[in-house]
Amino acid sequence: MKQSVHLALCTMYYMVTCITKYVYSQTLTKCIGKIVTQLRRPFSCCVQAACSGKWRFWWLMLAVVCLVPSTASAQVSGGISGTLLDRSTRQPLPFANVLLLRLPDSTLAGNTQTADNGTFALVSVPLGRYVLRAEALGYQTTRRSITLTATTPVLRLGEWLAAPMVVQLDGVVVQGEKAVLVEDLDKKIINVDKDLNSVGGTAADVLQKVPSVAVDENGQVSLRGNTSVTLYLDGKPAPSSLRLDQLPASRLETIEVITNPGARYSAQGAGGIINLVQKKQLKDSWNGEAQVTAGTRDKYSASLNLGRKAGKFNFYSNVNGLNNEFRGSSALQQVATAEGRTTGTDQTGRAVRHQVNKALRLGVDYAWRPEQTLTLTAEFYKNDLHQTNHFATQLTRDTDPTIILQNQNPEVDDLYTMRVGSNYRHTWAAYPGRELTASATYTLDGGTVTTEQRVLDGPASYTRQARRQFLDVTIHLPSAQIDYVHPLDDKRRWGAGVKTDVMVTPGTAEYTVQPVPGAEFIRQEANSYRYHYQQVIPQAYGSYQQKKRPLGLSSGVAS
Known part of the structure; x- marks a missing residue:
């Protein structure tokens, strides 16, 4: 028993010695070696005492303490703290990088960042020699030698000063950027070029992201839930054939959303106006853009833009077209009870x-002057539509025999729009926002619309007559307008203007019936007519607008 206890204690002694040599540095190892040498002499006496049982408990406690490394580890780690300040102003430098490099190989031993008040702290740093380096934007790199020993494991640097970096610049260019969405007194302006989501998209894609504006799958625009929205193109009513999903966003400079149109706009825009302002060339050069789109189920479109700026002249042109085919289906089920009978x-x-x-x-x-511009435009639009609806209907009424009908409703539209116009614009560089505009426009809208209703199959009591309605419409729209806007400051302005709109509309509405399939259509005089309508609307108006958070004031008068 005595011999086994002696062997166990000797084995424990050599294990502790080996572990200590591996973990600690040479300096600590020498110190521990001296202590072990002093302890080795009475060791044999202690073993004899342990054999007698008197020292057995204390030897076991010593073994447990030697095997726990936490006490030794705490004795060989330290820390560094301080405050990084500007040498000139003694102000703290926040968010500066503080690096701890181990010597002699300059390997990274730790890093941290200064707080808002310039303080920093590195903890659990092993004892040794280091270089502490601080890096702050706009300041010279600062270095400091650090040595952590067993007697001074924690070092508090206090104030650590960094010198500003002096850089001689040739010049500074300040460049302003437009915001994507700008709130004006009477409208919202979307700068299309600043909207990254519009790249490769259409005007419909841009409008989908504008607050309070929605565009459905057919291109119908609604503003705050109101579908009575008028589209403008470069400040003038857009043709009826204009489709937002076919207008590339790359052609647009800005989109103006006018939620509360003033008297200067036509009455058709009472539900709101969306003005699409197209780009114009600014540098003397040629510019062009071509786009071709193909979709599933026979949907194709193409557009070509070409422009040339030469001195005071800026020429621009656009030609585009689309050829689309759509197919759809519908279903209707309805039950009605009246006078005791169910249909x-x-x-x-x-x-x-x-x-x-x-x-x-x-x-x-x-x-001809930087502040004065004259614009001449000519436009032509053509819209052809062929549509056919087929319906199969089953009618039931109580116990009466079921009626089955087959109907066909074809429609053919042949529409066109031609417009020529001129516009004069005068601004004042010394008075931003002041503007005088004058315009004269002549628009010709016309075309034919033919609709038919045919019964292809049904009971013998149902007539097989085909009914046709033919509309031939021509609309002449000359107009002239002068507007002046005068800002009082950045939140107030007044404006005034005069305008005259003329509309002359001759047209024909013809109703015909085909008695039997294959026969000629016969004009029905009672439902057919010709008409000629003329309207002249002279207007004068004034307005005052003021923007005051969170509301705005807009008032006007027109006669």
């Missing part, structure tokens, strides 16, 4: 629509 309707439908649009736009700007 049921079960209807299914199929629709095929073929649309072909063509457009040509030419224009020239002449800026």
Whole structure:
């Protein structure tokens, strides 16, 4: 028993010695070696005492303490702290990088960042020699030698001063950037170029992201839930054939959303106006853009933009077209009870629509002075539509025999728009926001619309007559307008203007019936007519606008 205890204690002694030599540095090892040498002499006596049981408990406690490394580790780690300040102003330097490099190889031993008040702290740093380096934007790199020993394991640097870096610059250029969305007194302005989401998209894609504006799958625009929205193109009413999903966003400079149109705008824009302002060339050079799009189920479009700026003249042109075919289906089930009898309707439908649009736009700007510009434009739009709806209807009424009908409703539209116009604009560089504009425009809208209703199949009591309605419309729209805007300051302005709109509309509405399939259509005089409508609207108006958070004030008068 005595011999086994002696061997165990000797083994424990050599294990502790080996572990100590591996973990600690040479300096600590020498110190521990001296202590072990002193302890080795009475060791044999202690073993004899342990054999007698008197020292057994204390030897076990010593073994446990030697095997726990936490006490030794705490004795060989230290810390560094301080405050990094500006040498000139003694102000703290926040968010500066503080690096601790181990010597002699300069390997990274630790790093941290200064707080808002310039303080920093590195903890659990092993004892040794280091270089402490501080790096702050706009300041010279600062270094300091650090030595952590067993007697001074924690070092508090106090104030550590960094010298500003002096850089001689040749010049500074300050460049302003437009915001994506700008709130004006009477409208919201979207700078299309600043919207990264518009790259490769269409005008419809840009409008989808504008607050309070929505565009459905058919290109119908609504503003604050109101579909009575008028589209403008470069400050003038856009043609009816204009489709937002076919207008590339790359052609647009800005989009203006006018939620509360003033008297200067036509009455058709009472639900709101969206003005699409197209880009114009600013540098003397040629510029062009071509785009071709192909979609599933026979949907194609193409556009070409070409421009040239030479001195005071800026020429621009655009030609585009689309050829789309749409197919759809519908279903209707309805039950109605009246006067004790129940009627049921079960209807299914199929629709095929073929649309072909063509457009040509030419224009020239002449800026004979930097603040005065004259613009001449000519536009032509053509819209052809062929649509056919097929319906299969089943009618039931109590115990009466079921009625089955087959109907066909074809429609053919042949529409066009031609417009020529001129615009004069005068601004004042010394008075930003002051503007005088004058414009004269002549628009010709016209075309034919033909709709038919045919019964293809049904009971013998149902007539097989085909009914046709033919509309031939021509609209002449000359107009002239002068507007002046005068800002009082950045939040107030007043404006005044005069305008005259003329509309002359001759047209024909013809209603015909085909008695039997294959026969000629016969004009029905009672439902057919010709008309001629003329309207002249002279206007004068004034307005005052003021923006005051969180509300704005807008008032006007027109006669």
